[in-house]
Amino acid sequence: MPFQSRRQAETARELDTMLNSHRAWVYRLNKSLVCGLPAAVEMIADDAHLHCTLGNWLESRAMQLDLNEDTYEDLVARHKRVHDIAREMVRTVQAGHRIQEAIYDEFLEASEEFSGLIEGTYDGIIASITATDPLTGAENRTLMTERLEERISKAKETGCEVWIIMVDLDRFKSINDVHGHELGDTVLKKFAAVVMDHIRTDDLFFRYGGEEFLLCISDVDKNTISRVAERLREAVARKTFETPDGNRFSITASFGIAAISVNKQINQAINAADAAMYAAKHAGRNKVKFDPASTQPA
Numbered sequence: 001m002p003f004q005s006r007r008q009a010e011t012a013r014e015l016d017t018m019l020n021s022h023r024a025w026v027y028r029l030n031k032s033l034v035c036g037l038p039a040a041v042e043m044i045a046d047d048a049h050l051h052c053t054l055g056n057w058l059e060s061r062a063m064q065l066d067l068n069e070d071t072y073e074d075l076v077a078r079h080k081r082v083h084d085i086a087r088e089m090v091r092t093v094q095a096g097h098r099i100q101e102a103i104y105d106e107f108l109e110a111s112e113e114f115s116g117l118i119e120g121t122y123d124g125i126i127a128s129i130t131a132t133d134p135l136t137g138a139e140n141r142t143l144m145t146e147r148l149e150e151r152i153s154k155a156k157e158t159g160c161e162v163w164i165i166m167v168d169l170d171r172f173k174s175i176n177d178v179h180g181h182e183l184g185d186t187v188l189k190k191f192a193a194v195v196m197d198h199i200r201t202d203d204l205f206f207r208y209g210g211e212e213f214l215l216c217i218s219d220v221d222k223n224t225i226s227r228v229a230e231r232l233r234e235a236v237a238r239k240t241f242e243t244p245d246g247n248r249f250s251i252t253a254s255f256g257i258a259a260i261s262v263n264k265q266i267n268q269a270i271n272a273a274d275a276a277m278y279a280a281k282h283a284g285r286n287k288v289k290f291d292p293a294s295t296q297p298a
Contacts, residue, residue: 049083136192160219166273172211252286259294
């Protein structure tokens, strides 16, 4: 499993554990409120949210995993609110008073909001794992159209340009035929690693099928996207591999580029980039070609 997928899977497991921990804490809290059992420190301390298992996890572990900063901050804030209300209720009961209905309703609402957020985070990570190609670490086609539509919608709001690059490894079948699929898999993994080393973290990278990959890069002009593709082409050609008998070889890739304009749908842009990629192959392989209609992207 690629590094990113391992991190996602680890995060999902830990979030699942934290969900169970939170449910157990709510159960203990209710027993303290209803049955008069002694309240634990995570129920009455001024910093109670830091004393529970979930609080410790949020403070010491969560940010090392695959959570974005906004989600993390929201989890921390909502978790603290749940504990703040719980502390108020416990202290009210300890003082011999009845909890106001509005306070308990507020606690239930806060707990449901927090649980919904952490469950949604869990579901999102699971979906992300499912959408990742296990061999290369690139995204697969499961959510490709949705991801591209999101990128294009954002680009329309900002007026930036959006490009599709289709990439196909040249003569890849011969690697599998001559050296076996294990070495072929190694080539695919290392090719993907080269690509990911040369693109931005917010660029989209998909395994389109077999040895064919798709990139979506936005907010750059034609000259820049041309340089990006050329740098990728050169980096791929420089990479060397070793056969089981110790011989070394390199590979090349052909690149086709198409712009997504206001009059061109996603599938049309992909088909145009695919046609440009095959034009690169027909021109001798190891080349970058543009879709002719992409000279004036919108």
